Amino acid sequence: MNYCLYCSPQAMEKWIHEKEAYILPDYKLAQLAPELLTFNVLYKILGQKQIYTLEDARRLQKKQYTIQQYRNQMDLTQGYSPEQMLAILKDRCRYLIERGSTLNNPHIPASYFQGWEQITENHAQRLRELVAEALDDKA
Numbered sequence: 001m002n003y004c005l006y007c008s009p010q011a012m013e014k015w016i017h018e019k020e021a022y023i024l025p026d027y028k029l030a031q032l033a034p035e036l037l038t039f040n041v042l043y044k045i046l047g048q049k050q051i052y053t054l055e056d057a058r059r060l061q062k063k064q065y066t067i068q069q070y071r072n073q074m075d076l077t078q079g080y081s082p083e084q085m086l087a088i089l090k091d092r093c094r095y096l097i098e099r100g101s102t103l104n105n106p107h108i109p110a111s112y113f114q115g116w117e118q119i120t121e122n123h124a125q126r127l128r129e130l131v132a133e134a135l136d137d138k139a
Contacts, residue, residue, distance in 0.1 A: 001118045001123075002061075002120070003119055004118075004119045004127070005113055005116050005117070005118065005119065005121055006117070006119065006126075006127055006130040006131070007116075008131070008134035008137075009118075009134070010137065010138065011045070011134075011135060012023055013109060019103055019106055022103070023101050023102065023103060026097065026100065026101030028099070029097055030094055030098040030101055030116035031094070032099035033093060033094075033097060034089075034090035034091070034093040034094045034097075035041075035090065037086065037089055037090050037093060038086075039082060039086060041089070042082065042085060042086050042089050045060070045089065046059065046060070046085065048079070048082075049082070050082075051078050051079045051080065051081070052079050052080040052081075052082070052084075052085040053072055053078075053079045054074075054079060054081075056079070056085065057070055057073065057079075057080060057085065057088055058070070058093050060085075060088055061088060061091070061092050062087055064091075064092070064095060073088060074089075076088050080113060086123075088113070116129075
């Protein structure tokens, strides 16, 4: 290792807020969009039925529920009412949008670290000192 950098939460705050602002519209969409789903949408996906089956529910949720969760969701002896199946559809929609609204391995540009101390020796000791300083600054 040539060197390491210490990034306190305070030093990373600007970057973290930028990432939060970037995904916030997607997160809001994930919360709002499922509530816009109607029975007409459900019927276009699974057809109009009086009772939906476990297989219907699995077609929507795939492996997101355990078998016990599928059974707990059943509100009829033989399966699911249209109202319950719509709730399952909304849950699936929320899951799909939330999954797509995350950032995987976001890149921090090297320019962000310009001027930061490069720790080249006594890494553990210097890191302990910097963490202690950051904690003192926060208090």
